[in-house]
Amino acid sequence: MISVIMSLFNEKKIWIEQAIESILNQTYSDFEFIIVIDNPDLSNDIKKYLLTTSKNDKRIKIIYNEKNIGLAKSLNKGIDISIGKYIARMDADDISLPDRLEKELLFMEKTNSDLVSAYKINIDENGNYLFKDSIMNRNINKTLKYTNIIVHPLVLVKSDVIKKMGGYRELVNSEDLDLWLRMVEQGYKISILNEYLLKYRLRANSASIERQLEQYYVSKYINKLSKERKKMNGEDSFSVKNMNIYLDDKNFSKRKKKKFYLSNIEIKKSLDYFMSNKYLKFSIHIIKAFIFSPSYTIEKIFNQISIKRMGNL
Structure with a gap:
């Protein structure tokens, strides 16, 4: 059953x-x-x-x-x-x-x-x-x-x-x-x-400006916990209190939320153009994404390259 x-x-x-x-x-x-x-x-x-x-x-x-x-x-x-x-x-x-x-x-x-x-x-x-x-x-x-x-x-x-x-x-x-x-x-x-x-x-409010940045930092926190478990025989420091302390330390200003949101849109557009072999448009949108959030854009590019390398593993 x-x-x-x-x-x-x-x-x-x-x-x-x-x-x-x-x-x-x-x-x-x-x-x-x-x-x-x-x-x-x-x-x-x-x-x-x-x-x-x-x-x-x-x-x-x-x-x-x-x-x-x-x-x-x-x-x-x-x-x-x-x-x-x-x-x-x-x-x-x-x-x-x-x-x-x-x-x-x-x-x-x-x-x-x-x-x-x-x-x-x-x-x-x-x-x-x-x-x-x-x-x-x-x-x-x-x-x-x-x-x-x-x-x-x-x-x-x-x-x-x-x-x-x-x-x-x-x-x-x-x-x-x-x-x-x-x-x-x-x-x-x-x-x-x-x-x-x-x-x-896909709901209009499910990927709002407010939530995207929070989801990004929570995923970083989850990976941090994963690294802890590998060093501590499967144990980690998770608790609701510790999670909130981790998130409270991040910058959730309206300006940063908006820039992160706009960067995400440009990255998604660039990947679509890349998959369609439209490299000029891909370059334009990657540059726009970089202007909005340089560190996040570099991280996403690195992740995509890493994922592609693992494609046939």
Whole structure:
């Protein structure tokens, strides 16, 4: 059995309906569907829909949080009550393709992996097609040091493994990257299925100016913890207090947030032009990115070169 776990916070009703229906209509049907409501002020419309749907399908289990506790804690609550041999992640604004669970489970058994993910099709807020992620041959263990290539809402993981790892830690974001790195360090096998199995909704507010710089520093903090574990026999200094001390020491001024955001846009544009062999436009946007944030642009270029070198490892 698979335990599908989804946390719900501020998603639109139509998105929630599409997400839930995409799981209920899977070709693989031996699952429980644990939905954690992390929003005490959820609209009555959505509550009514969830109540009706759960009555009609006994595979659904709903947990209501008395207050907002965040994604990591909400997922851990679902993990704690799960009874499946495997745990699958799902987000309340995405759409799983009908054979997602079946294909991931077969791939996990075939490759003897502890965790598998796949590739996503990106859609906009209205469900319109935007683009597909590029399928690339990369050394997962080494690439995770530079970028998170595991699509979180596509993850299928062995239940005993994630429970042994203690689940997700209470980071302000990127709690999934922290878990993947800890798993790799413990010798667990992570694999990616080269198929598109999810429609991933890109929301206008999910990559805001406010969040991008914070996510960057949290990922740096996560890598710092990883280095500590390698020196301290698997132990690190993580605590919510220590994380906040680390972040409080960073410059989160509005000016820096905006420059970081603009630099990110230019870097993404430059990479698109590079992949299309449009080197003049690539150069123009890299220069713009450098003007906005020199150190971050150099770091991103270095990371991309490192990832490319590892492509055939």
